[in-house]
Amino acid sequence: MRIFVTGASGWIGSAVVADLLAADHQVLGLARSDASAQAIAEAGAEVRRGDIGDLDVLRAAAAESDGVVHLAFRHDIAFNGDFDAAVATDRAAIEAIGDALAGTDRPLAIAAGVAGLRPAQLATENDRPDPFPGPGGRILNERTALALAERGVRSMSVRFAPTVHGEGDSGFVAMIVAADRTAGAAAYVGEGANRWPAVHRADAARLVRLGIERAPAGSVLHAIGEEGVAIRDVTEAIGRGLGLPVRSIAPEEAGGQFGFLAGFLALDMPASNDLTRELLSWEPTGPGLVEDLDQGHYYANGSR
Ligand SMILES: NC(=O)c1ccc[n+]([C@@H]2O[C@H](COP(=O)([O-])OP(=O)(O)OC[C@H]3O[C@@H](n4cnc5c(N)ncnc54)[C@H](OP(=O)(O)O)[C@@H]3O)[C@@H](O)[C@H]2O)c1
Secondary structure, three states: OEEEEEOOOOHHHHHHHHHHHHOOOEEEEEEOOHHHHHHHHHOOOEEEEOOOOOHHHHHHHHHOOOEEEEOOOOHHHHOOOOHHHHHHHHHHHHHHHHHHHOOOOOEEEEEEOOOOOOOOOOEOOOOOOOOOOHHHHHHHHHHHHHHHHHHOOEEEEEEEOOEEEOOOOOOHHHHHHHHHHHHOOEEEEOOOOOEEEEEEHHHHHHHHHHHHHHOOOOEEEEEOOEEEEEHHHHHHHHHHHHOOOEEEEOHHHHHHHHHHHHHHHOOOOOEOOHHHHHHHOOOOOOOOHHHHHOOOHHHOOOOO
């Protein structure tokens, strides 16, 4: 298949591109800059220049492809106070790509997350939560994508664990490492018994490819390798890696150390992958998050 990938230059997207190409698919990757275009071309994919807000570009690229993986997200504005604008851009992109694919039965995979699915209980692929302010707006985007199944699109939502980890990660775990380093102590909030699901990047990329190849229309896929890793275990691994003391901090102190991540770090959001593994015969092989942290690459640079 010839697959149009938005976010092809990103952390997950570059692994998805590599996995698709290795499985003999062709890739058309969206690039908004010369640097991203070069990275995508060097990976062996064709480049389509454009911004995720260029809806005509998205429609045209989707129409000339056999399927779409939509991973681009405006993290630059989302993490700087305007999550709503990032969510709105994402929704417009999903709608535009959906319009181009309507009636074709071609696959569309979009990115979602697990926060807010079923707080403090094991969330499954069958959970359909209600939207909530800020990041919870992505729940509506997932609904938008899944509803395309009724318009002849083999659409699916890929809910990524909040950490898609691996060597080169600059996501939440790298941000936590940087914050701990700056504070001179690795910290968890309260007892640190709250859990985050996790997935290794290579496992996540393979799942996206399997979904594009054979997930039924309207599927929700959980890109989750581990159901829930206690944040205290994560923090202890970071303390080992940085050679720093490990301590508990109160929720009201957490903002001082972790900024916008503080509330997120305290969430308990375990999630299952049983239905996804069964549906696609996908078996995550890891390494797990703590094992990955113990490999040392998260501490190699002085900053993230
Ligand atoms: N990584 C995780 O742990 C995780 C967890 C849960 C959900 N997700 C979701 O999974 C998706 C992929 O995440 P990621 O970690 O791979 O993100 P990432 O490394 O930040 O990559 C984002 C991608 O989007 C592109 N992009 C951003 N703004 C754009 C714009 N205005 N126009 C065109 N392209 C634009 C970036 O292009 P440039 O290379 O040019 O910047 C990059 O290719 C996102 O929806 C993310 O929210 C990720």
